[in-house]
Amino acid sequence: MSEFYAGKRxxxxxxVGFIGSNLALRLVELxxxxxxxxxxxxxxxxxxxxxxxxRDRVRIxxxxxxxxxxxxxxxxxxxxxxxxxxxxxHVDSMTxxxxxxxxxxxxxxxxxECCRSGNPGVTVVFASTRQLYGRPRYLPVDEDHxxxxxxxxxxxxxxxxxxxxxxxxxxxxxxxSLRLTNTYGPRMDLRSNSKGFAGIFVRRALEGAKIHVYxxxxxxxxxxxxxxxxxxxxxxxxxxxxxxxxxxLGHPNPHSLxxxxxxxxxxxxxxxxxxxxxxxxxxxxxxDYYGAYDRFREATGWEPAVDLAEGLERTLxxxxxSGAPAS
Amino acid sequence: MSEFYAGKRxxxxxxVGFIGSNLALRLVELxxxxxxxxxxxxxxxxxxxxxxxxRDRVRIxxxxxxxxxxxxxxxxxxxxxxxxxxxxxHVDSMTxxxxxxxxxxxxxxxxxECCRSGNPGVTVVFASTRQLYGRPRYLPVDEDHxxxxxxxxxxxxxxxxxxxxxxxxxxxxxxxSLRLTNTYGPRMDLRSNSKGFAGIFVRRALEGAKIHVYxxxxxxxxxxxxxxxxxxxxxxxxxxxxxxxxxxLGHPNPHSLxxxxxxxxxxxxxxxxxxxxxxxxxxxxxxDYYGAYDRFREATGWEPAVDLAEGLERTLxxxxxSGAPAS
Numbered sequence: 001m002s003e004f005y006a007g008k009r010x011x012x013x014x015x016v017g018f019i020g021s022n023l024a025l026r027l028v029e030l031x032x033x034x035x036x037x038x039x040x041x042x043x044x045x046x047x048x049x050x051x052x053x054x055r056d057r058v059r060i061x062x063x064x065x066x067x068x069x070x071x072x073x074x075x076x077x078x079x080x081x082x083x084x085x086x087x088x089x090h091v092d093s094m095t096x097x098x099x100x101x102x103x104x105x106x107x108x109x110x111x112x113e114c115c116r117s118g119n120p121g122v123t124v125v126f127a128s129t130r131q132l133y134g135r136p137r138y139l140p141v142d143e144d145h146x147x148x149x150x151x152x153x154x155x156x157x158x159x160x161x162x163x164x165x166x167x168x169x170x171x172x173x174x175x176x177s178l179r180l181t182n183t184y185g186p187r188m189d190l191r192s193n194s195k196g197f198a199g200i201f202v203r204r205a206l207e208g209a210k211i212h213v214y215x216x217x218x219x220x221x222x223x224x225x226x227x228x229x230x231x232x233x234x235x236x237x238x239x240x241x242x243x244x245x246x247x248x249l250g251h252p253n254p255h256s257l258x259x260x261x262x263x264x265x266x267x268x269x270x271x272x273x274x275x276x277x278x279x280x281x282x283x284x285x286x287x288d289y290y291g292a293y294d295r296f297r298e299a300t301g302w303e304p305a306v307d308l309a310e311g312l313e314r315t316l317x318x319x320x321x322s323g324a325p326a327s
Numbered sequence: 328m329s330e331f332y333a334g335k336r337x338x339x340x341x342x343v344g345f346i347g348s349n350l351a352l353r354l355v356e357l358x359x360x361x362x363x364x365x366x367x368x369x370x371x372x373x374x375x376x377x378x379x380x381x382r383d384r385v386r387i388x389x390x391x392x393x394x395x396x397x398x399x400x401x402x403x404x405x406x407x408x409x410x411x412x413x414x415x416x417h418v419d420s421m422t423x424x425x426x427x428x429x430x431x432x433x434x435x436x437x438x439x440e441c442c443r444s445g446n447p448g449v450t451v452v453f454a455s456t457r458q459l460y461g462r463p464r465y466l467p468v469d470e471d472h473x474x475x476x477x478x479x480x481x482x483x484x485x486x487x488x489x490x491x492x493x494x495x496x497x498x499x500x501x502x503x504s505l506r507l508t509n510t511y512g513p514r515m516d517l518r519s520n521s522k523g524f525a526g527i528f529v530r531r532a533l534e535g536a537k538i539h540v541y542x543x544x545x546x547x548x549x550x551x552x553x554x555x556x557x558x559x560x561x562x563x564x565x566x567x568x569x570x571x572x573x574x575x576l577g578h579p580n581p582h583s584l585x586x587x588x589x590x591x592x593x594x595x596x597x598x599x600x601x602x603x604x605x606x607x608x609x610x611x612x613x614x615d616y617y618g619a620y621d622r623f624r625e626a627t628g629w630e631p632a633v634d635l636a637e638g639l640e641r642t643l644x645x646x647x648x649s650g651a652p653a654s
Contacts, residue, residue: 094497097436097440097490098433098436098437098440101432101433101436102433105428105432105486106425106428106433109424109425109428109479110425113424113425147474149489149493150493150496150497151493151497152436152490152493155486155489155490155493156486158485158486158489159432159482159485159486162476162482162485163424163479163482166476166477166478166479166482169477170421170477170478170610170611283497284497
């Protein structure tokens, strides 16, 4: 794979955000010519500190994926596009659904249209989400599980993913979607209170503040360390056999939220307690979730290399070194 | 049901179009206070001739469902909304996908948001489509059939339907979706060449022109006469047990396209031949489709009353009387 990306022209939307910036660092390492697109929306977690190590080796273009004109220009002459820009808060998608629709749904169709007219041969890797399954009917959830999203975010991401698959089938475009699950690691947004518990827990642990676990804490999740997700994205972009398809990511060892907290407590001192779900979170809660990623492993050889304890240790080390952002 | 609608304030989006205008006529008959919203987009089939019989008994408001501000005002103080405005051409959704998204997806979420803030107690009946199933895996297709749309139109209608269901579940709004299948009858758009074969065939028959049937003509469909669909919409709007759910419509006697043509030939003289599918139609063709509507029958007692021969006879009579629009 290292040879594949050397000299490739690669566009990353959401390139200054959590996963995008980690991907950018790796792409530079692999010798790609990297353009990062980011709108730097204040609430979305992008900070230039994320890409500090490669600032002089990437081109950063401040633009919004909702802007069809700049995107139409930017997609030209690229070999690959990683479509990572997204509104990721489930709760925010319920309070401000139109923004979620614009970013997660309309902009994706618009990006595909830009490519269809301006660069139909480009490979596009779309960061989808396990949120589109809704409450699991069985575990682990495989790609054939019914799609019954429980929030606006899940509906919009599902529609977007369907566009990507459709544009492969009807227009012959080189698209692939990965359904990401809980991703954590260096450069994750610690400031937001609406983007999932991992960032909140790490921030509060670093602050020495008490952590509140919603519900019983027994709900299970599969946690992917961001380096493993970056590896998956790179494999998706360089493997012909995956085109036109959708794949789960996942981890062989799912953990409950309490196990997550206890693992974190093995590394840093803090207190925690379980509290009842707030109504707005309860209404869209999905219960236990972990996914089967056999198909992606079989297609690409991908396997998560980092377990939760190691991943959290690296995450804490990053923020201790770089300084945790103010909440 | 006749008592239910007497004095009710009812808004119909797409109210001057094919199904909307037929619904409007019936609502007036039932004593409802009717507001019709229509953008009169030239290609979409609305013509004031459709509502001529009730022009002085309805309020017609020219507006576009994409206009959040006028819609926000219009939904207030309504008892029921029939959300029928839509872009219905499958082929057009592939050539101009962003317009399809705006009308069929964004505008539906926006309408729900208008209701959530301005009229949360209103009942909203959404006209969904069997197109969201894609190519049937089994027949008849029931509501649990996988949703694998084969065109942008199917994806956008699926997302919209999911918003309606979600707003019931999370926000307690009174929504229901009916998945319409091939609907035909008086006031259908005969001018368009991209909205399905029924209108094209009827127009060409009236003109004495040769009819071209794509493929073998053996592909099956279930045909609903528009009066039966209007009855279904009215039942959906007046039955508490259907709220929050989605239902197929359908017909007990599916017919092949050739049977449709032969039935039409029993009523009017014309020639026809089978021709190969054009590429753009073939790419999104779904093969045979007919749906199971047991759930809606059980919930409401609905049963199609008009068979194909009678429905086509009434349709021809309407256009002979009113004059077929120029193609």
